[in-house]
Amino acid sequence: MKVPVVRNILEVNERLSQENRKIFDAKKVLVLNLMSSPGAGKTSVLERTAEALQDRYKMAVIEGDIQSSFDAERLQRKGVQAVQINTDGACHLDSNMIRMAMDSLQLEGVDVLVIENVGNLVCPAEFNLGEHHKVTILSVAEGDDKPIKYPLMFQISSVLLVNKVDLLPYVDCDLHAIHQRARQLNPTLEIFDISCRTGEGLEAWIAWLEARIRERKNLP
Amino acid sequence: MAIAQSVLEIVLDECRRHRMKTVDRINVQVGALAAVVPEALTFCFQVVAQGTPAENAALDIETVPVVMRCPLCGELFEMEDRLDMCPQCGPVVSGLSLISGREMTVMSIEGRGSDDGA
Numbered sequence: 550m551k552v553p554v555v556r557n558i559l560e561v562n563e564r565l566s567q568e569n570r571k572i573f574d575a576k577k578v579l580v581l582n583l584m585s586s587p588g589a590g591k592t593s594v595l596e597r598t599a600e601a602l603q604d605r606y607k608m609a610v611i612e613g614d615i616q617s618s619f620d621a622e623r624l625q626r627k628g629v630q631a632v633q634i635n636t637d638g639a640c641h642l643d644s645n646m647i648r649m650a651m652d653s654l655q656l657e658g659v660d661v662l663v664i665e666n667v668g669n670l671v672c673p674a675e676f677n678l679g680e681h682h683k684v685t686i687l688s689v690a691e692g693d694d695k696p697i698k699y700p701l702m703f704q705i706s707s708v709l710l711v712n713k714v715d716l717l718p719y720v721d722c723d724l725h726a727i728h729q730r731a732r733q734l735n736p737t738l739e740i741f742d743i744s745c746r747t748g749e750g751l752e753a754w755i756a757w758l759e760a761r762i763r764e765r766k767n768l769p
Numbered sequence: 770m771a772i773a774q775s776v777l778e779i780v781l782d783e784c785r786r787h788r789m790k791t792v793d794r795i796n797v798q799v800g801a802l803a804a805v806v807p808e809a810l811t812f813c814f815q816v817v818a819q820g821t822p823a824e825n826a827a828l829d830i831e832t833v834p835v836v837m838r839c840p841l842c843g844e845l846f847e848m849e850d851r852l853d854m855c856p857q858c859g860p861v862v863s864g865l866s867l868i869s870g871r872e873m874t875v876m877s878i879e880g881r882g883s884d885d886g887a
């Protein structure tokens with residue numbers, strides 16, 4: 550016998566991600582899913598973001614990238630709650646891992662939760678975690694062909710952070726080409742060119758983030 | 770591995786529902802943009818399906834091409850090198866929409882129940 554099925558392979562994850570989203574929405578927490586290839590600077594973006602927000606907003610972090618040089622203590626000194634997930638070698642986070650991590654987080658009063666995904670640009674793109682926005686980080690040191698190689702990532706992200714722009718004079722990377730290719734895939738993509746080292750461009754990224762936090766809380 | 774596991778869960782669920790004892794074939798559609806390497810999925814599936822009614826099933830993976838719609842002329846076209854241009858209008862700066870290419874679907878399963886040989 551042959552039976553028609555027509556079921557989405559990711560249906561379980563999708564259902565759980567919707568449940569996560571309901572919890573985040575009920576608590577009015579803005580949730581970002583931060584994705585990048587290894588070495589693009591996820592940790593420094595997190596630290597810079599935490600510094601910029603620390604006086605006004607409460608931040609929490611779910612750390613899923615065991616490869617990164619994440620320093621929970623340094624973030625905690627900036628008033629950031631952080632919890633680490635053991636991904637057991639998985640190449641991406643899924644909604645169930647997030648649900649379990651939420652048990653060790655005090656989300657009450659948190660304004661923004663950042664989920665640091667495992668460092669690759671392929672598998673994390675398929676798994677929704679219940680986040681409101683996906684944020685992709687590239688560094689100019691990786692060259693300008695990432696949008697061609699990983700188009701899905703660019704199509705589903707709300708924001709692209711192009712990091713390490715202070716290195717532009719020393720690397721072979723056409724910033725304009727990154728913008729053009731990324732926008733071709735996703736015309737509504739917000740792109741911020743930043744340098745965590747010099748601080749260049751961070752203001753615009755933080756302004757975007759604050760606007761989204763206030764939106765979640767229905768503040769003007 | 771998570772994807773192979775998800776395929777297996779759907780297959781076993783359908784098996785119970787249709788009282789299927791052995792699964793011979795599983796037909797899956799995967800978009801060319803999806804994060805799935807067919808060989809890797811086949812291998813992982815064999816591993817996770819050990820000891821289940823689907824352990825000897827053939828996984829038939831059909832790749833669905835990436836099809837875009839041009840915002841200017843409405844033409845549907847297949848993206849060959851992923852950043853291709855509209856055959857009518859040439860390079861499109863923005864607004865291309867994705868019509869297919871992200872699928873990850875179990876389409877059908879074939880197998881045998883306890884009392885039918887077919």
Ligand SMILES: [Zn+2]
Pocket residue numbers: 839840841842843844855856857858859
């Ligand atoms: Zn056209």
